[in-house]
Amino acid sequence: xxxxxxxxxxxxxxxxxxxxxxxxxxxxxxxxxxxxxxxxxxxxxxxxxxxxxxxxxxxxxxxxxxxxxxxxxxxxxxxxxxxxxxxxxxxxxxxxxxxxxxxxxxxxxxxxxxxxxxxxxxxxxxxxxxxxxxxxxxxxxxxxxxxxxxxxxxxxxxxxxxxxxxxxxxxxxxxxxxxxxx
Amino acid sequence: xxxxxxxxxxxxxxxxxxxxxxxxxxxxxxxxxxxxxxxxxxxxxxxxxxxxxxxxxxxxxxxxxxxxxxxxxxxxxxxxxxxxxxxxxxxxxxxxxxxxxxxxxxxxxxxxxxxxxxxxxxxxxxxxxxxxxxxxxxxxxxxxxxxxxxxxxxxxxxxxxxxxxxxxxxxxxxxxxxxxxxxxxxxxxxxxxxxxxxxxxxxxxxxxxxxxxxxxxxxxxxxxxxxxxxxxxxxxxxxxxxxxxxxxxxxxxxxxxxxxxxxxxxxxxxxxxxxxxxxxxxxxxxxxxxxxxxxxxxxxxxxxxxx
Numbered sequence: 001x002x003x004x005x006x007x008x009x010x011x012x013x014x015x016x017x018x019x020x021x022x023x024x025x026x027x028x029x030x031x032x033x034x035x036x037x038x039x040x041x042x043x044x045x046x047x048x049x050x051x052x053x054x055x056x057x058x059x060x061x062x063x064x065x066x067x068x069x070x071x072x073x074x075x076x077x078x079x080x081x082x083x084x085x086x087x088x089x090x091x092x093x094x095x096x097x098x099x100x101x102x103x104x105x106x107x108x109x110x111x112x113x114x115x116x117x118x119x120x121x122x123x124x125x126x127x128x129x130x131x132x133x134x135x136x137x138x139x140x141x142x143x144x145x146x147x148x149x150x151x152x153x154x155x156x157x158x159x160x161x162x163x164x165x166x167x168x169x170x171x172x173x174x175x176x177x178x179x180x181x182x
Numbered sequence: 183x184x185x186x187x188x189x190x191x192x193x194x195x196x197x198x199x200x201x202x203x204x205x206x207x208x209x210x211x212x213x214x215x216x217x218x219x220x221x222x223x224x225x226x227x228x229x230x231x232x233x234x235x236x237x238x239x240x241x242x243x244x245x246x247x248x249x250x251x252x253x254x255x256x257x258x259x260x261x262x263x264x265x266x267x268x269x270x271x272x273x274x275x276x277x278x279x280x281x282x283x284x285x286x287x288x289x290x291x292x293x294x295x296x297x298x299x300x301x302x303x304x305x306x307x308x309x310x311x312x313x314x315x316x317x318x319x320x321x322x323x324x325x326x327x328x329x330x331x332x333x334x335x336x337x338x339x340x341x342x343x344x345x346x347x348x349x350x351x352x353x354x355x356x357x358x359x360x361x362x363x364x365x366x367x368x369x370x371x372x373x374x375x376x377x378x379x380x381x382x383x384x385x386x387x388x389x390x391x392x393x394x395x396x397x398x399x400x401x402x403x404x405x406x407x408x409x410x411x412x413x414x415x416x417x418x419x420x421x422x423x424x425x426x427x428x429x430x431x432x433x434x435x436x437x438x439x440x441x442x443x444x445x446x447x448x449x450x451x452x453x454x455x456x457x458x459x460x461x462x463x464x465x466x467x468x469x470x471x472x473x474x475x476x477x478x479x480x481x482x483x484x485x486x487x488x489x
Contacts, residue, residue: 014216015275021212034197043208055222063197067409115196134190166189 006063009054010156013018017057021050028074034131037120041081049077075128088182118168126161129154272480298353301332309487314357314461318489321401326480334438338475346468347475355435356462359385364431364441377453377460381407384451387432391415393448401463402486406454413442444469450479455489 001020009018028049033042052073060069119127132143144154214393216294242283297318299310309320337348358429360383373383381396395409413430430442442449465479
C-alpha cells in the first residue's frame with residue numbers, strides 16, 4: 001500500500017481514502033467470503049471494515065503497518081458477522097481425528113461439499129488462521145500479529161483446523177465424528 | 183496415504199478456485215458514507231518525525247537557518263500573547279507538592295532496558311513498571327478502564343470523548359524541544375537540559391493557552407516542573423474548528439513529536455528531575471471533560487514511585 005496515500009487519508013483526505021479502499025476492497029471481500037462462507041455476510045463485513053478503517057485511520061501510528069492493521073479490522077468485522085451467522089448455522093461441532101486419511105486419491109477427487117461442510121463447522125478463529133495463511137500466503141507469525149494472538153496459538157489453531165478438514169474429507173470412510181452441541 | 187502436504191495442497195486449491203468476486207457494490211456504499219462518517223481522532227498524539235512529509239522536513243531544516251528568530255520567540259514571556267483568555271477548561275490539577283516522603287532508594291539514570299506495561303487493561307491498584315529517561319519507576323491506576331498500549335502510553339478510554347484521558351510516558355526517549363510554529367511543524371532548537379528550561383519552553387509554545395505554570399511540584403519525591411496548557415482557536419491550524427489534517431505540534435524528542443489532539447483538550451506536563459535525569463510525563467484530558475479524568479490523572483501522578 002502506498003504510504004503517502006495512507007498518510008493523506010489519515011489526515012482526512014477522502015479522495016486518498018477512496019483510492020486506498022478501491023485497492024483493497026476486492027481482496028478484502030475475497031478474504032471475508034472465504035472466512036464467512038457467505039457472500040452477503042462477506043459484503044457486510046467488508047463494508048464495515050472499510051468504514052472502520054476510515055474512522056480509525058488517524059489512530060494508526062505507523063502507516064507502514066497499514067496492511068496488517070487493516071486485515072485485523074477486517075477479521076474483527078468477520079467475527080461480528082460470524083456471530084450473526086451463528087443464529088442460523090447448524091449447531092454442530094466437528095471433532096478432529098488423529099488418524100491419517102487412508103485414501104491416496106484425494107488429489108484427484110475432492111468432495112468440495114465435504115470440505116465446505118468441514119470448514120463451516122470450524123470456529124471463525126480457526127477459519128481466519130486458515131484463510132490468512134493458506135489463501136493470503138501470510139507466514140504464521142504475521143497471522144499471529146494480525147489476529148493479536150501468540151504465534152504458538154496460531155500454529156495450534158492451524159493444526160486443529162487442518163485436522164478438522166481432514167476429518168471432513170474422511171467422513172465417508174469412517175463413522176461420523178460429529179457431536180451435537182448442547 | 184495422505185500427508186500434511188496433500189492436505190495443504192487440497193485446502194489451498196479449494197480456497198483459490200472460486201468465482202470472481204467484485205466489491206464494486208460494497209465500495210459504492212462505503213464511499214457514499216464517507217461524508218457522513220467522521221474519523222475518530224486518536225488521543226495518542228505522538229507521531230514519528232520520520233512520518234512527516236517532505237515539506238515538513240524542509241520546514242524543519244529551515245528552522246536551523248532562522249535560529250535567531252526562533253530563539254527570539256522562545257524568549258518571549260510565558261504570558262506574552264499566549265496566556266489567559268482561553269476557553270473554559272477542565273479544572274487543572276493542584277500543582278501543590280505531593281506529600282511523598284524524601285526518596286531513599288537511589289534512582290538509576292543510566293540507560294536501562296525500557297520497561298512498560300504490556301498492552302491491555304491495567305488492574306486497579308496494581309503497580310506497573312515504566313522506564314522514562316532511563317529511570318525506572320512504577321505507577322498504579324485508581325479506577326478501572328485504564329489500558330496500556332504496550333509501547334508508550336496508557337489511556338482511560340479509546341478515541342475522543344469527554345471521558346477520555348491518557349498519558350504519554352516517553353519510555354524510549356525524552357523531549358528536548360518544542361515547536362516554534364506548531365501548525366507548520368517548525369521546530370525550535372533544543373532547549374534544556376534542565377527541567378526549568380524545558381518547562382519554560384513548553385509554557386511559551388505559540389498558539390497555546392497557558393492555564394498554569396511552570397510551577398514547582400514534587401513527583402515521587404523528586405522536584406518537578408508542572409505546566410498545564412489548553413488549546414483555543416489559535417491552535418486551529420485549519421481554521422475550521424478541527425485539529426484534523428494539520429495537527430498542532432507541541433514538543434519533540436529525537437524521533438517522536440507530540441501534538442494536541444483536539445481544540446479544547448488540556449495537556450498537563452510534568453518534567454521531573456531525578457538526580458539530573460529528566461523524566462517527562464504528559465497527560466491529556468479531552469474537550470468537555472468533567473473533573474474526573476483530570477483527577478484520575480493527578481492520582482496516577484501521585485502514585486509514582488521511583489526505584
